[in-house]
Amino acid sequence: MSNKTDISVNVNGREYTRHVSPRVSLADFIRHDLGLTGTHVGCEHGVCGACVVKLDGKIVRSCLTLAVQTDGHAIETIEGLSESGEISDMQEIFHKRNALQCGYCTPGILLTAAELLEKTATPDREEIREFLSGNLCRCTGYEAIIDAVEETARERQDGK
Amino acid sequence: MKPYDFSYTRATSLSHLYDLFDEYGDGLKILAGGQSLITTLNMRLSSPEMLVDINDLSEISSISLTDNIVSVGALVRHAEIQESNDIKQHVPLLKLAIEHVAHAAIRNRGTHGGSIAFADPAAEIPACVLALNATLVLASREGERRIAGSDFFKDLYDTELRENEIIVAIEYPIAKKNTVSAFREFTRRKGDFATAGLALNGELDGKVLQSLSLVFFGVANTPVLARQVADLIVGEPITPSLIEKAQNELANEIEVIGDLYSSEEMKLHLSKHFLKQALEELQV
Structure with a gap:
């Protein structure tokens, strides 16, 4: 008794219309229907953070959002953020x-x-840890990740 | 995993939602933030026939302030609570608690009402509802009814919410000048549900509490209001011997249930420890 529907979504500034089943997650939609595979699927229950995308400008778990819910909304993925150059320094x-x-x-x-x-131009290491606490790295390279975020913040402050 | 198949529709108004209640009965689930619901769908622990998305209902998505109440719309996101000056100023316990709710990406999406309706016994918001003596506003086609937070949580994931009802708002009494709050929890990983926790709210005059609510969570099938322990503390100067007496009373009053990861003894130990820590914090 599924009701497949058409949805129109703006992803990385481009309009897409697709026919989707309600049970498809935003993560699977982005990867399989749109072919944008930079968004990763890890745990599928909101714990690992690999599937984070921006929905209407704010980060969300795309495994805990349904594709149908995003009809009429704007999504940004790592591809969009990379191409725009806004995080190239990081x-x-x-x-x-x-x-x-x-x-x-x-x-x-x-x-x-x-x-x-x-939100915070110069977070300290504890704030970085806290904010990234919902993103698991199975290679466990956390120290280097925190170093990198800290350095990005510092360089942005120095106006580089 | 991937969820079972279901149908999906967006409610355009509360009255549209009531129509859908009539049509689908217990086959319907309300989809708010979805941060618990979609997890249970993905794990196939839940398989509703119809998901009704209420995210377009702007009439239940803001925080408003009156003379003595802060009313939080059911659809207000955890991140909005975290950033709200009204909450910080007038419902300080909620501000302390929200820092422990999951992670940034989940707080951007998860809702205040959803957390209460889901009624996880180890969740922070239901514990605050009890500790703050909040009133829940439940709406159905028949109109609104108000229920005290202390009457809402019945059992594990079970509440007073009827099949044809929705939580529309949560009303918190505004903190007084002498209101004191404390919040503690232990989790296995940052942002996880609590192994055990304490939400404390009271009124302190000098070194004596004039009123006190102590809510322990993560320790039983619902958050638990420890009334006898609070009675013992109210009206007495907080001293090391009073704290010890309160800790002993806590062991008598609440019936702690262990879970897969933590024994009853560990949860009780943590609860007693948090009680001591929180009361010592008030002494300073």
Whole structure:
């Protein structure tokens, strides 16, 4: 008794219309229907943070949001954030400081850290830890991740 | 995992929601923030026929302040509570508690009413509802009814909410000048549900509490109001011997239930520890 419906979503500034089943998560929609595979699926119950995207400008778990719910809304994924260049400084610093190993958690961490720096220009390490506490890195490279976010904040403050 | 199949519709008004209640009965589930519901769907622990998305109901999504009440709409997100000056100033316990609710991305989506309706016994918001003596406003086609937070939670994930009702608002009494609050919890991982926790709210004159609510959560099938322990403390100067007496009374009063990860003894130990910590904090 499923009612597949058409939804229109703005993803990374582009309009998409697709026919979806209500049970499809936003994460699967982004990956399978739109082919944007930078958003990763880890636990599918909101714990790991690999699937974080922006919905109407705020980070959310795309595994705990249904695609149908986003009809008429705007989504930004790591592809959008990368192409716009708005976090290129942070991406470079992540690379430089080895803040990614296998890279599976990285898109979710970048989106989460970007929101932190929008809210708090110069967070201390404890604040960075707290804000990233919902993003698991199974390579356990947390120190380097925190170093990288801290350095990004510092460089932005220095106006580089 | 992926959920079972279901149908989905967006409620355009409360009265539209009531129509859907009539049509689908217990096959209907309300989808608010979805941060617990979609988890249970993904794990196939729940399989509603119809999900009704209420996220468009702007009439239940704001915080308003009157002379003696802060009214929180059911759809207010945890992140909005965290950032609200009215909450910080007038419902300080809620501000302390919200810092422990999940993580940023979940707080952006999860709702105040949803957390209360879901009634997880280890969740922070239901404990605050009890400790703050909040009033829940429940609405159905028949109209609104108000119920005290202390009468709302019946059993594990079971509340007084009827099949054709929705929580529309939560009314918190405004803190007085001498209101004191404390919040403690222990979790296995940051942002997780509590192994055990304490929400404390009271009125302190000098070194004596004139009123006190102590709510322990994560320790039984619902959050638990420890009335006898509070009675013992109210009107007495807070001293080390009073704290010890209160800790002993706590062991008598509340019936702690262990779970898969933590024994009854561990949860009781944590509860007693938090009681001591919170009371010592008030002494300072």
